[in-house]
Amino acid sequence: MPESVFLLMDRAKSAARAEGKRVIDLSIGASDLPVPGELIAELESAARDPATWGYCLKSCTHRFLEETTRWYARRFGLELDPGSQALSLIGSQEGLAHLLLAVTDPGQAVLIPEVAYPSYWGAAALAGLEAVPLELGDDLLPVFEGLDPEVLVRARLMVLNYPNNPTAALADRAFWERALAFAEAHDLLIVHDNPYIDMVYEGEAVSPLVLEGALERTVELFSFSKSFHMGGFRLGFALGNAEAIAALEAAKAPVDFNQYLGIQRMGIAALRLPPDRVLRDVQVFRARRDALVEAMQGCGVPVDRPKASMYLWMRLPDGMDDVRFALAAVEHAGVALAPGRGFGPGGHGYVRFALVQPPEVLAEAGRRIAQLLD
Numbered sequence: 001m002p003e004s005v006f007l008l009m010d011r012a013k014s015a016a017r018a019e020g021k022r023v024i025d026l027s028i029g030a031s032d033l034p035v036p037g038e039l040i041a042e043l044e045s046a047a048r049d050p051a052t053w054g055y056c057l058k059s060c061t062h063r064f065l066e067e068t069t070r071w072y073a074r075r076f077g078l079e080l081d082p083g084s085q086a087l088s089l090i091g092s093q094e095g096l097a098h099l100l101l102a103v104t105d106p107g108q109a110v111l112i113p114e115v116a117y118p119s120y121w122g123a124a125a126l127a128g129l130e131a132v133p134l135e136l137g138d139d140l141l142p143v144f145e146g147l148d149p150e151v152l153v154r155a156r157l158m159v160l161n162y163p164n165n166p167t168a169a170l171a172d173r174a175f176w177e178r179a180l181a182f183a184e185a186h187d188l189l190i191v192h193d194n195p196y197i198d199m200v201y202e203g204e205a206v207s208p209l210v211l212e213g214a215l216e217r218t219v220e221l222f223s224f225s226k227s228f229h230m231g232g233f234r235l236g237f238a239l240g241n242a243e244a245i246a247a248l249e250a251a252k253a254p255v256d257f258n259q260y261l262g263i264q265r266m267g268i269a270a271l272r273l274p275p276d277r278v279l280r281d282v283q284v285f286r287a288r289r290d291a292l293v294e295a296m297q298g299c300g301v302p303v304d305r306p307k308a309s310m311y312l313w314m315r316l317p318d319g320m321d322d323v324r325f326a327l328a329a330v331e332h333a334g335v336a337l338a339p340g341r342g343f344g345p346g347g348h349g350y351v352r353f354a355l356v357q358p359p360e361v362l363a364e365a366g367r368r369i370a371q372l373l374d
C-alpha cells in the first residue's frame with residue numbers, strides 16, 4: 001500500500017500543538033460548514049421510526065435511488081433507470097474501491113492521473129492492479145497520447161475526477177469528448193469520481209454520462225460530503241453503465257447492507273433542497289479562495305485563482321522538497337498543508353491548501369506561507 005505522508009503531517013501537527021503552538025490546519029479537505037438543519041431534522045425523525053432500524057436490503061434503497069435519478073435528470077436532462085443504472089454507496093470512496101475490485105482481474109492496469117485523490121492508489125493496490133500514472137499537461141488535465149501500447153492492452157479502466165482534488169482543475173466538454181474517444185479506442189471503463197460537482201466558481205462542471213455513447217462505458221460517483229457537508233454520514237451514489245453497476249452491487253453484497261435508511265432519507269431531502277441553498281455555501285468557499293489568493297499575490301507569490309473545488313494547488317520554487325516544506329510550514333509558520341507527493345508521483349514539489357477556515361484565517365495563513373517562501 002502507498003505510504004501516507006498524511007500520517008507524517010499528523011505527527012508534525014500534534015508535536016507543534018504539544019509545544020503550545022497554534023496551528024492553522026489547511027491539510028485536510030473536510031468541509032467545516034454545517035449540515036443544513038432540514039437534513040438533521042430528517043435524521044432525528046428517522047431515528048425514532050422503527051422502520052429504519054433493521055438491515056437495509058436493495059429494496060430499501062429504492063426511494064433514494066429514484067431521487068438520485070430525478071436529481072440527475074433535472075440537472076443534466078438525461079433519464080436513468082434507478083433499478084439498473086443507479087446504486088447507493090457508503091460514500092464515493094467506498095464505491096470507487098469496490099468498483100475497482102468488481103470490474104477488474106488482478107494484474108490488469110488502471111490509468112490514474114499522476115496527481116490524484118490518494119485513495120485511488122490504495123484502491124488500485126487493494127484490487128491487485130497496476131496503477132499507471134497519466135501525465136498532466138499545462139492545463140493540469142491528463143494527456144492521453146504517448147502511452148505504452150503494452151500497458152494499454154492490460155488497462156481495464158481509467159479513474160478521473162473534475163473538479164479535481166488536489167489540483168482544482170475543471171474539465172470542459174471537449175476534454176470529456178477526448179477522454180471518451182480514448183476510452184472507446186482502448187476499450188476502457190471510465191470511472192468519474194465527482195464529489196465537487198457543485199463547487200465551481202467559474203465555468204461549469206460537466207457530467208460525462210450525457211455524452212453520446214458514454215453510458216456504455218462510464219460510471220459516475222457522487223457524494224454528499226462536499227455539497228451538503230455530510231462527510232461523517234457516509235453517503236454517496238453511483239450512476240451509469242448497467243453492467244458495471246451490477247458488478248459493483250455484487251461485490252458490495254458480501255460486505256455491507258447499504259447505508260442506514262435514516263441517512264438515505266437525509267440524502268433524499270438534500271437532493272430536494274433548492275439549488276440556491278447549495279450555491280450559498282459555494283459562495284462561502286469562493287470568498288475563502290479569494291482571501292487566500294489575494295493575500296498570497298499581495299505578498300508577491302504567483303498563485304493562480306482556482307476555478308473550482310475547495311483547494312489551492314501551489315508549485316514550490318524549483319528544487320524545493322514538498323514534504324520538507326510542509327513540515328517547516330507547521331514548525332515555523334504554524335500552518336499545516338498537504339505535501340504534493342501524497343497525491344501521486346506528479347505531486348513532488350507542490351503543496352495543497354484546503355479552504356477549510358474563514359477568509360481572515362486563510363489570509364493570515366497565506367501571508368505566513370509567503371514569508372516562509374521569501
Ligand SMILES: Cc1ncc(COP(=O)(O)O)c(C=O)c1O
Binds near residue numbers: 090193223
Ligand atoms: C476526489 C475525492 N473523492 C472522494 C472523496 C471522498 O468522498 P466520500 O466522502 O463520498 O467518500 C474525496 C474527499 O475528499 C475526494 O476529494
